[in-house]
Amino acid sequence: MSAPESLTGAQPQAEGGLSTGAGGIPVPPAPVLLVDDHRENLLALEAVLLDLGQPLVRAASGEEALKRVLGEDFAAILLDVQMPGLDGFETAALIRQRERSRSTPLLFLTAINKADPFVFKGYSLGAVDYIFKPFVPEVLRAKVHVFVELFQKTELLRVQSRRLAEANAELRRSNAELEQFAGVASHDLREPLRKVSAFSDLLAERCAGKLDDTERRYLELITDATSRMQSLIGSLLEFARTGHGPRVSEAVPLQRIVSRVVADLAVPIRETGAVVRVDSLPLVSGDPNLLTRLLQNLLANALKFHGPQPPMVRVSARRQGADWLVSVKDNGIGIDASDHDRIFALFKRLHGRERYPGAGIGLAVCRKVVEYHQGRIWVDSEPGRGADFRFTLPACEGGTP
């Protein structure tokens, strides 16, 4: 077999075993240590194992092997049993004593010590295999290949778990930063706005009678814009904080949540002449405050985006595997199919503020709440034919509709 051939031959094997780990982590090399006092044996081993595509490290004695394992991790160590100086068994015992090489797979090779007691001794020293020479090259290669893969997988896992730990630390840091930002925003951004409102009012009071209609209108516009900014900051904070508190997962009776939300919406319900029908709703597992917010937003939207007829809203649920599929359906103005995804984005508004006021945060919060509960939210709707907002929530054991 010529060198280039053996190299190309190595490719599929290496790739067939492992390519890259999750997150594009390159597969680490898996060096194999070959220990034999005969140079020609080492050469023969190398020829057999070359196709693995891994670094092959030679040691001509047990002593040299020990030196090697001190400084490097090996996927496997192939040990000749019969050697001058430290023999294979003694070398194995010493390798086993060292922390770094305690669990490195050892494979004994022997042409002489084939009797059972030797085999037994080899295994009792922690060998994973005891191979008689002459060996079948393919079999040896296949055996070492198993350990090469194991080594690479272990290394990949090590790298991945380190990265995961780093990512977790980073996440904790950024959560803390977000909280800090939220705190700063809630106080420091609102503070000047309060002043703009209050002093605009004072100006209006002082100039009462002196201002004409236009001037009064300008002052009103200032205070209106300011309170809009106030509520925008409030909503943004709410969005940022959604799901960032301590994780809560308890049995939540959706029925009670919806009843409370409907009671809270008594004013818009009366004003729009809406009919809200609530079917029998189940127990779900989750955070009651977040779920209240979710249903508040959806029901408020159902009441807000109504057409010429009074709103008809229906809340229902049906079981879907381990989840409940909840639906909040209205007979309102509906949503064009091209907007079905966009409406869940932050600050996305489809209508002018004059007609349908709002910051464009409600549905973004809804999506965040549902995703926090490992669920999915979407809308079935056509313009003029109402909207059916659907989401899934994990069922709670013993929950019945």
Place this chain on the structure above:
Amino acid sequence: MKGPVEVLLVDDDPDDVFLAEKAFGILGALHRFHCASTGEEALELLRNAGKPGGIPLPDLALFDLNLPRMSGSELLAAVRRDPRWRRLPIVMLTGSPVDQQCLEGEDPRVTCYLSKPDRMRAYYAAARRIEAFRRAAAKEPRSPEVAR
């Protein structure tokens, strides 16, 4: 007729001091403000209150929660440690509607919490509420049967 209501106002924001004075200005009772911009300064004013050269004994105190260095809650705790101010009506003011729990362990009859209003109408309403709170607190018996 009783004299003016002596108010200790602790806020590092001069705009807020101005707005508070404006808000209380519409109430019938005459409120006289004594201002400090830090907790340390407020404690100094209280130490000499009622003494020659000091401010008059306060009938009411308003503390901004968000003070530089010593916070409003720390100031509250420090003030309450002095037996003279155990029953002083204190209103904690905050710019953001969060963390009510800062009043834990405080008697709600003499300590209350209020978020700073943004509209003048709300300022006037807050001033009226604070005045009602002060009067109710002033009528409290001085016995130490403080519940929690």
